[in-house]
Amino acid sequence: MEVHLVDGTYELFRHYFALPGGTDVNGQEIAAARGVLNSVLSLLEQGTTHIGVATDHVVESFRNKLYPNYKTSEGVPPDLLSQFPILEKALQSMGVLVWPMVEFEADDALASAALKAAQDARVDRVIICTPDKDLSQCLIGTRIVQLDRRRDTIRDEQGVIDKFGVKAESIPDYLALVGDSADGYPGLPGWGAKAAASVLSIYPHLEDIPKDPQSWAASIRGARKLATTLFDSWKDAILFRELATLRSDVPVFDTVDALRWCGPGQSFEGFCKQMKAEATFRRARSVPVTT
Numbered sequence: 001m002e003v004h005l006v007d008g009t010y011e012l013f014r015h016y017f018a019l020p021g022g023t024d025v026n027g028q029e030i031a032a033a034r035g036v037l038n039s040v041l042s043l044l045e046q047g048t049t050h051i052g053v054a055t056d057h058v059v060e061s062f063r064n065k066l067y068p069n070y071k072t073s074e075g076v077p078p079d080l081l082s083q084f085p086i087l088e089k090a091l092q093s094m095g096v097l098v099w100p101m102v103e104f105e106a107d108d109a110l111a112s113a114a115l116k117a118a119q120d121a122r123v124d125r126v127i128i129c130t131p132d133k134d135l136s137q138c139l140i141g142t143r144i145v146q147l148d149r150r151r152d153t154i155r156d157e158q159g160v161i162d163k164f165g166v167k168a169e170s171i172p173d174y175l176a177l178v179g180d181s182a183d184g185y186p187g188l189p190g191w192g193a194k195a196a197a198s199v200l201s202i203y204p205h206l207e208d209i210p211k212d213p214q215s216w217a218a219s220i221r222g223a224r225k226l227a228t229t230l231f232d233s234w235k236d237a238i239l240f241r242e243l244a245t246l247r248s249d250v251p252v253f254d255t256v257d258a259l260r261w262c263g264p265g266q267s268f269e270g271f272c273k274q275m276k277a278e279a280t281f282r283r284a285r286s287v288p289v290t291t
Contacts, residue, residue: 001049001050001122001123001124001256002048002049002050002123002124002125002126002127003050003051003052003113003114003117003123003125003126003127003256003259004043004048004050004051004052004127004129005051005052005053005054005110005113005114005117005126005127005128005129006040006043006051006052006053006054006129006130007054007106007107007110007128007129007130007132007135008036008053008054008055008087008088008091008098008106009054009055009056009084009106010130010131010132011035011036011039011040011129012032012033012036012055012080012083012084012087013032013080014150015031015032015033015035015036015039016031016032016077016080016083018035019031019032019035021079022034022276023276024274024275024276025273025274025276026274028082028086029079029082029083030083030086030275032080032083032087033083033086033087033090033275034275034276034277034280036087036091037087037090037091037094037275037277037280038277038280038283039149040053040091040094040096041094041280041283041284041287043129044261044284044287045283045287048261049260049261049290050117050256050259050260050261051096051097051259051261052096052097052098052099052113052252052253052259053091053096053097053098053099054098054099054101054106054107054109054110054113055084055087055088055098055099055100055101055106056084056101056105056106057084057085057088057100057101057102058073058101058102059071059072059073059076059081060072060073061101061102061103061104061105061108062103062104063105063183063243066239066242066243067184067185067239067240067243069184069185070183070184070185070243071182071183071184072184084100085100086275088100089271090271090275092265093264093265093267093268093271094264094265094268094271094284095261095262095263095264095265095268096261097253097258097259099113099250099252101250104247104250107132107134107135107246108246108247108250109250109252110128110130110135110138110246111135111137111138111246111247111248111250112247112248112249112250112251112252113250113252113253114126114128114135114138114144115138115144115248116252116253116256117256117259118140118143118144120255120256122256123256124143125142125143125144125145126143126144126145127145127146127147127154128144128145128146128147129146129147129149130146130147130148131146131148131150131151133164133171133175133180134171134175134180134183134244134246135246136155136160136163136164136168136171137168137169137171137172137244137245137246138168138246139155139156139157139159139160139168140157140168141156141157142156142157145159146159164193164197165193165194165196165197165198165200165201166196166197166200166201166204167201167204169204169205170200170201170204170205171244172241172244172245172246173196173200173204173205173206173241174196174197174200175187175240175241175244176188176206176237176238176240176241176243176244177191177195177196177199177200177230177237177240178191178192178193178196179240180244183243183244185239185240185243185244187240188229188230188233188236188237188240189229189233190222190225190226190229191226191229191230195221195222195226198219198220198221199216199220199226202217202219202220206230206237206238206241209227209230210227211227211231212227213226213227213228260290261289262289263284263285263287263289264281264284264285268281268284269281
């Protein structure tokens with residue numbers, strides 16, 4: 001079997017900025033939520049049997065306590081934030097397992113679910129549906145992969161090396177050095193993508209990097225300056241790596257059987273009527289359910 005894990009937060013943002021607005025019968029903006037619902041339904045129509053969706057029910061997480069400048073909901077349009085609970089309830093009503101994150105982030109849930117699903121011998125492949133580079137740290141061979149549904153491209157573990165120049169296990173270290181503007185931490189001065197890749201491709205983790213730049217590999221340019229910046233900012237580097245490291249202990253499911261889609265629930269028709277999405281209900285009802 002294949003397990004599909006969907007980044008509901010990414011999908012909701014993507015549909016919000018891609019679709020024209022639209023309201024439900026009560027005048028509530030729901031175009032993005034309706035778009036994501038149809039997008040997840042299209043996976044089921046294509047034969048997906050086991051699926052889970054993670055969302056950032058609350059944008060803030062435990063990482064905000066570690067680093068005050070970490071991303072928050074500030075600046076996010078209110079009519080986008082208001083659609084998170086609507087999407088979560090609609091997906092649950094459609095029979096899809098949803099993880100609405102509060103203490104953790106959606107990425108943590110996806111990472112935890114991917115690793116747990118991959119431990120099941122019945123699972124042939126775990127497909128994480130998001131282009132988010134953070135999730136690249138979870139990829140294992142061709143068993144856990146990322147799918148960018150918008151571009152219809154798949155990235156496996158070798159693909160991480162091809163794109164970033166480092167192994168999947170080094171992605172948190174890589175992000176600690178180069179930073180992640182989307183998550184709100186800057187990385188270290190002077191450490192661009194090329195410098196980080198050249199160092200981490202030889203020394204996979206921060207602790208592996210020699211303190212004496214004279215002992216660095218000859219192929220690494222600017223070793224003295226990079227070493228000075230790194231070890232003068234060591235505490236920041238370790239903190240940024242902690243921010244970039246996804247958790248694998250989020251409670252997601254007991255067995256992958258919980259991810260099996262068994263068809264829409266009894267309340268789904270009512271949800272679709274409220275969302276002015278009767279066609280979505282008809283589509284969902286016509287999808288064959290595997291046993």
